[in-house]
Amino acid sequence: MTTTTLLSLPWEIRHQILRDAVSLERHPPSPCSIGSGRVCLRNHVDPYWTPITNIYVETEPVSSAQNALLQTSRQLRTETQDVLKATDARRYRLDVLFVKECGLVPTWLSFPRHQKHIDEVYVQMRISDPPDKPDEWLEAARYADDFDGSDRTSWNIMFLLTVYLLGGLHPTTAALSDGGTTPDYEDDDPFHSLPRNIAKYTIKTLIIDVLGQPADDADADADAGEAQDRARNVFGHCIFRAKAAGVDPAHKLARELWSSLDLALSVNHPHLLYGRLLHENIGAIEIRVNGVQWTRDDLTRSLCNNFGTVLPSDLEWVGERTAWTAWFEEVVGKRRRDGLWDEEVVEELKRAWG
Template sequence: MPSLMTIAPELRDQVLKEVLFPPEREPPDSPAASQDRVRRVYSGDTTDYHDGHDIWVPRTPLVAPDQHPRAILLVNRQLYHEGSALLARAAGRKTPHRLDVMYVKECGLWPTWLSVVPRAARHIDTLHVQFRIFDPPGDVDPVRRNPRQFVTRNVGGEPLAVWNLFALLSDYIGHGPTAFEPRVGPPCPHTVGKLVLDVAVPPPGTVDDNMGFSRDSPQTVVLEAFAKNDISKHWPRPPRGQTHRMVAEKMAYLVAGKIGALLSMYEDYGAPLYEHIGSIDICVDGQSRRLFDLDELMHIIPTRPFAAHSAKSRAQKQRQFDEWKSKTWAKRRSLGVINPRPVVLTCG
C-alpha cells in the first residue's frame, strides 16, 4: 500500500501544503451567526483580569498552536527538507494574513481570524483587516451591549468606541495573534510591514446613522461636515443616493483621523506604531483613501517644540527623543522593508 514517503513527489507536495497551509475560513455572515464570543482574559501576576474594552472574540480560536501544523517536519529528514522548501517559497510570496472585524453598534468590535497565523511568527509582511458595519442582533446578549461606548469620559477625550480601535492595534503589536483569543498570551512584541485597514461597503439600504454616535457628539459633527464636503475635499465621495457607500466612507475617514491623531502623539501613545509597523493604509472596499508612510513621518517628527519649564529640561527631552528615534530606526530596519534616509529633523 502506498505511503506518504512512496507516492510521487508532486503528490507529497500537495499533502504537505494541505498540512502546512490550512485554508482560510470565510468571515461570519453576520453578528447574529457569530454570537458564541467572550471577552478576552489576560493573565496577571496573581489573578486573571479583563481590560474593559468592548472587544469580543470567538470562544474557539483559529490561531495555530505551536506544535501544529509544522510538527510534520519532525517526522523524518526528508519531510523536513521538503516541507522547509515549501515554507521558504511561501515566505517569498509574502501572502497577507487576514482578520475580519465586525463593528457592531453598541457592542464594540468582534474580530475573527480568517488566516491561521503561527504563534511563532514575530513578523508578518501584510496584515489585512476588513471592517464590516452592523446593527446589533435583536437577540444579542445584554452583557455585550454598552451604549456608553459612544460617551466621552473627559472633555476633549475619545469615546470608548475609539479606544476599542486603539486597543485592537496595540494588543496585536504587543501580544501577536493571541490578542484575539479568549486568553491573551504573554507580552511578545510583533511587527507588521504593511497594515491595511479596509472598510467594506455595506449592502444597499443600510441606514447612515453616523456609526451610532449621537447627533450632538463631536464625531457626528465631523462626519456630517465630511458628508457635505465641507472638509477634506480631496477625499472621494460616493454619488448622490448611494447612502450605503457613504457609511463606509465615513468610517474610513474617522479611522484615518484617529490613526493620524495617534501618530501625532509620538512621545507616548503613538510610539509603538512607529516601532512595530511599516505603513498603514486606510481603504474602502480595497481602494486606498489615506496612506500613512511611517518612514516619511519619522523624518519630520518632532513637529513641535518640546514643552518644558526650562531650557535644560527641554534639552533633556530632546536627547531622550533623539535616543528613541535612533533605536526606532534600527528596529524599523529589522522589518526588512524600511530604508531610512540619513536626514534627521529635530525641533528645538
Template sequence: MPLSRLPRELRDHIYTFVCFTVRDEPQPSTCQKEDRRTREPSDSLAPVIRDRVWVERRPIHNPLLSLMLVNRQVYQEAQDVLRRIGDSPDYVLDVMFLKDEALWPTWLSVPKLGRNLGTVYTQFRIFHVPDHLRTDDGGDLYGSEGPGPPPIVWIFYHLLSSFLRNGPLATKKDDDNGGFTVRTLILDFLPASEKGILPLASLIQYFKEVDDISASTSSDFDWKQNTSDEGLLAAEYLAHFIKALLLRLLSLGPLTIKYGRILYENVGDIEIWVDGHTKWRLDIPKLFSDVSFDHGIDTSHVLKNEQKFQHWKEVTSRRRADIGLLPDVSLRR
C-alpha cells in the same frame, strides 16, 4: 492514492495549499459569546472598553500542523515547506464592527507564527448588533465625561494595540516582549450589507473634530456626498474615522505620544482601503522622519523630555532598520 505515493512536487503544492488555507468569515448570527472572551486593557486609562473587543478563546492553529502528525516523512516535508515560505508571510484578519457596540476580530489565515509579520490584510465588516451579542453596558460610545476621547476611540485603539502586542496569540495578558511587527498593515473597509446602518452622525462629528487637530492638513472627504449606496457610504465613514484617529496618534502630540509610539515601533507602513481599493497611504516612514518633539509634553522638564524623545527616535530608527519595516505590495489589488 495515498499522499506518500504522489510525486514530491505535488505533495509540496498540497502542503503549501493547506498552509495558506483561509477560514470562512464568521457571521454575527452564528457567533456565540461562549467561544470568545474579552481581554483586560493594559492601560488603566481605558476602563470604558471592557467587554467591547471579543477575541477567540483559542489561538488559531495552521491546518498544516494536523497534517504534520501523519508520520515522520510528512512532518519533515511540511517543515521544509514552512522554511521556504519565509520569515514573514502574509496574514488575513477579519473584524466585525457591530455598530456602536463591539469589535469581533477573527484570524482567517495564519500561515506561520512568527514575531515579524509581512502584509496583514485586515477587513472590517459592518453589522447591526444581534440581540444575543448585546452587552449589558448600553452607554453612549461617542460621549465622554472626562477630558479624554470617547469610548469608541478606545475600542479601536485597544484592538490595534492588542494586535501589535499579541499577534494571533490568544493570550490573557498583553505581551511585553516587543510584540509583533507588521511590514504593511492594510485596513480594508467593506460596504455594509444590512440596511439602516447609517446615519453614523456621532461618528462623523467626532472624526471631523479629530481632523482639526490631527496631522492632516486638509480633508478630501465630502461630508455632504449623496449616494444611493448606503453600505458603501458606511464603509467610507468608518475608514475616514480610522484615518483621522491614526493620524492623531502618529502626530505624537502631548496627549497621544504614550499611545502612538507603538505604531512607529511595530508598523512599517499603513494603507487604508475602501471596498478593496486603496484610499490613503499614511506613509509611516515619512511621518517618522518628520515627527519632532512637542514642547507641550511637559513644560516643567522640557530639556529632559526632549532628550528622552531624541533617544527614543534613534532607538526606534535602528529597530525599524534591523527588522526590515519596509512596505510590501504583495496584496495590493
C-alpha cells in the same frame, strides 16, 4: 489519510496537498453568530484607560491544518515548514466585524506561521448592525461616565490595530500593568508606566480594507433630540450618527480609522503606547475602501515629522538628553534593523526641509 500513506505519495502530489492544506482560510463569521464563543478582551497593558475593551475575541485557540501537520513525523514537519516559508505573505488575513453599538469582533482567517518579520498583513473590516438579541453586548458596550463615546471608539480601534494585531493569534494576557489605574503622567519619562516588548513581530505593510455597500437614503441616521443624547456614548455613534452628503458608511469608517491612527501616531498622552507600537513595528499603513486605495502613509515620514528631523544626531540642539530623544534614537535604529526605515522618504524629507 495516515502519515504513512501521505509519505508514500510522490513528492509532487504530496507537496500540492501540503500547499492546499496550509493555504486554507477560515470563513468570516456571520453577524448572527458572533454572540457565542467570545469574551471581552481585557486591557492589561495600558494603565491610562479602562480595563474593559469593546473587542470580543474567540475563547478557544484557533486550530489550523499547518499546526496539525507540524505535530506529525519529522519528515512531514520539515516539508510543511518549507511550504510555509514559501507561502504568500498576503495569507496573513484578519477579519474584523465593526458591530454598531457593540464593538469590534476580530477573527484570524489565516495566519500561516509565526515569524519575527511579516511582509504584509491584510485586515478586512465589515460593518454590521448588532445581533437581533444584543442585550449582553449592549451592556458591555456602554461606556463609563468619564469616557466620551468618540474617545472610547478611537481607543478601541487603536488597541485592536496595535496590541491585538501585533500579538498574533494569542494576544498577551499577562497582567503587565493594571489597566484603568491612571498613574501620574511624567513629562520627563512619558513611557515609565507602559510595558515594553508587547509586539511579537514587525509588519512591513499593514493593509486595512473597509468593505461595505454604498448607502441609500434609508440609511440616514438623522435621529435628533433625546434619542441622540442617549446614543452619544454608544460604540461607533461618532461615526454613523449622521449621514454626510455623498459619504457612505464604508468611507465614514475609513475616515475614522485614519483619524484614530493619526491620533496614535502623534505619540501624545494618553495614546503613547499605540503610537510607540506603530512606529516601532509597522513600516507603512494603507487604507482601502472596497479594494480601492483611500490613503497610505509611511511611518518613517510620520516619525520624522513628529521630531522635525530625519537624524537623531540633529536633536543635539535641544540640550539635555531626554526620554523623547532617547526613544527617537532607539526607534530609528530598530526600524533600520527590521527593514522598516524608508530611505526614499528620508531623502524626500531632506530635500523638502533644505
